[in-house]
Amino acid sequence: MNEVVKNNKFHITTFGCQMNLADSSTLVATLLTRGYQRVYEEKEADLIIFNTCSVREKAEERVFGRLWEVYKYKKEKPDLKIAVVGCMAQRLGEKLIEKVPHVDFVLGTDRLFELPEVARGNNGYHPVMTAFGHENMDAIKPVRENDFSGFVTISRGCDNYCTYCIVPYVRGRERAHSADSIVENVQRLADEGVVEIMLLGQNVNSYRWHDTDFPELLERVAAETDIRRIRYMTSHPKDLSNRLVDVMADNEKIMPHVHLPLQSGADRILERMGRKYTIEHYNKIVDYIRSRLDYVAVTTDLIVGFPSETEAEYEATLRAVSDIQFDSAFMFRYSVRPGTIAAEYDDDVPEADKIRRLNKLIDLQQKISFERNQRELGRVCYSLVEGFSRRSEEFSRARTEGNKIVLFKNGGAAPGTVVPVKITGADAFTLHGEIVEEVRC
Numbered sequence: 001m002n003e004v005v006k007n008n009k010f011h012i013t014t015f016g017c018q019m020n021l022a023d024s025s026t027l028v029a030t031l032l033t034r035g036y037q038r039v040y041e042e043k044e045a046d047l048i049i050f051n052t053c054s055v056r057e058k059a060e061e062r063v064f065g066r067l068w069e070v071y072k073y074k075k076e077k078p079d080l081k082i083a084v085v086g087c088m089a090q091r092l093g094e095k096l097i098e099k100v101p102h103v104d105f106v107l108g109t110d111r112l113f114e115l116p117e118v119a120r121g122n123n124g125y126h127p128v129m130t131a132f133g134h135e136n137m138d139a140i141k142p143v144r145e146n147d148f149s150g151f152v153t154i155s156r157g158c159d160n161y162c163t164y165c166i167v168p169y170v171r172g173r174e175r176a177h178s179a180d181s182i183v184e185n186v187q188r189l190a191d192e193g194v195v196e197i198m199l200l201g202q203n204v205n206s207y208r209w210h211d212t213d214f215p216e217l218l219e220r221v222a223a224e225t226d227i228r229r230i231r232y233m234t235s236h237p238k239d240l241s242n243r244l245v246d247v248m249a250d251n252e253k254i255m256p257h258v259h260l261p262l263q264s265g266a267d268r269i270l271e272r273m274g275r276k277y278t279i280e281h282y283n284k285i286v287d288y289i290r291s292r293l294d295y296v297a298v299t300t301d302l303i304v305g306f307p308s309e310t311e312a313e314y315e316a317t318l319r320a321v322s323d324i325q326f327d328s329a330f331m332f333r334y335s336v337r338p339g340t341i342a343a344e345y346d347d348d349v350p351e352a353d354k355i356r357r358l359n360k361l362i363d364l365q366q367k368i369s370f371e372r373n374q375r376e377l378g379r380v381c382y383s384l385v386e387g388f389s390r391r392s393e394e395f396s397r398a399r400t401e402g403n404k405i406v407l408f409k410n411g412g413a414a415p416g417t418v419v420p421v422k423i424t425g426a427d428a429f430t431l432h433g434e435i436v437e438e439v440r441c
C-alpha cells in the first residue's frame with residue numbers, strides 16, 4: 001500500500017533529452033508509490049522539481065531563470081521545497097545552492113531516485129548528493145510515458161568522451177541493465193497495454209551484458225515479448241554494426257528509423273571531436289542501412305563552428321548533408337561546455353560565422369527534408385495515433401514507422417491504435433494523409 005505523506009503535492013518540469021524524460025517518468029512513479037501526489041500547477045505544489053540538462057549553456061540558463069521564477073511561491077509558502085535533479089545538479093553540486101540559495105535539494109544523475117527520502121528529511125540523507133556508484137540498476141523500473149508508449153533504459157552513462165560533450169562527466173561511465181531485466185520490463189509494459197517502446201542509452205550500440213550485445217538484445221526483445229513496435233536511441237557510428245541492420249531488416253517489429261549523429265562532414269573535425277570514425281565509414285553504414293531496408297528514415301545531429309573549423313571544413317559538412325540526404329536533423333552551433341576537453345581549445349570561430357553557417361545548413365536540410373517527405377506520397381504508413389493535432393481536434397496526430405508525424409482527418413481513431421494512413425501531402429516537417437483500408441495484417 002502507498003504511504004501517506006504530509007505536504008505531498010509535487011510538480012515536475014523536465015529539460016533535455018529522452019533519457020531525462022525516462023528518468024522523470026521513473027521518478028514520478030517512485031514519488032507516487034511513496035504517497036506523493038502529482039499536480040500540474042507549480043503554485044499548488046509543496047515540492048517543485050526540475051530535472052535538468054547540461055548539454056548546452058542555454059538549457060542551464062533556462063533552469064536558472066525558472067528557479068528564480070518559482071521563488072515567488074517560496075516567499076508565499078515557506079514550507080515549499082525546491083529540488084534540482086539530473087545533469088545540472090551533477091555538474092554544479094553545492095555551487096548550485098551558492099548561486100540560488102532558495103534551492104533545497106540537489107541530486108545528481110545517480111541519486112535522483114532518492115528524492116522521496118531526501119525530501120522527507122530522513123536521517124542519513126544530505127540535501128546535496130552527487131556521488132556516483134549509488135544507483136541500483138535493477139531498482140530503476142521503466143514506467144509508461146502515456147497509455148501506449150514507454151521508454152526502457154538499457155544503459156546509463158557513456159564511455160566515449162567526445163571532446164565537446166559533458167554527458168560522461170554528469171552521467172558517469174557506461175553501465176548496462178541486464179538483458180533479462182530489459183526483456184522483463186518490456187513485457188511488463190506490453191502487459192499494461194503499451195504498443196511502442198523506445199530502448200534508450202547514450203550509445204545503444206556499445207550495449208553489452210555478458211555475451212549479449214545490442215543486436216542480440218533487440219532480437220530477444222522482438223522475439224520474447226508481445227510489444228508491437230520497437231525503437232532505439234541513440235546510435236554511435238563507430239559501434240553500429242551491419243548485424244544490427246540485418247536484425248532490423250529481418251524484424252518488422254523494429255521500426256525503420258536510425259538516428260545516427262554525424263556531427264561534422266570533415267575528418268579532421270571529427271577527429272578533434274573525438275568521434276573515432278571518418279566520413280567514409282559513416283557513408284558505408286548509411287549505404288548498408290539503405291541497401292538492407294526497403295524503407296528507412298535516417299536522421300542525424302550536426303554541429304557547426306567547432307573550434308578551428310575552417311570554411312572548407314564547414315563546406316564538407318554541407319556536402320555530406322547533400323550527399324547523404326537525411327530525413328531530418330538536429331542542428332546546433334558549437335558552444336563551450338566548461339569541464340569538457342574542447343573547453344581547452346580556442347573557441348575561435350566568430351559567433352557571426354557560427355550563426356551564418358548554422359542558418360545556411362538549416363536552409364539546406366529543410367529543402368532536403370521537404371524532398372524526402374515528398375517521396376512518402378502514396379505510401380501507406382502504419383502510424384501510432386498519439387492524439388489530436390495541436391491546431392485542431394478535427395485532425396489526429398500519429399507517428400509513422402519512420403518516426404515522422406502525420407496528420408489525418410479524425411475518423412475516430414483512438415490514441416494508442418495503429419492505423420494505415422496513406423500519405424497525400426507533405427511539407428518539410430509534417431506529413432498529411434488519410435486512413436485507408438488495412439493493406440497488410
Ligand code: SF4
Binds near residue numbers: 159160165202236
Ligand atoms: S557518445 Fe559522445 S556525444 Fe554521445 S553522450 Fe557519449 S560523449 Fe556525449
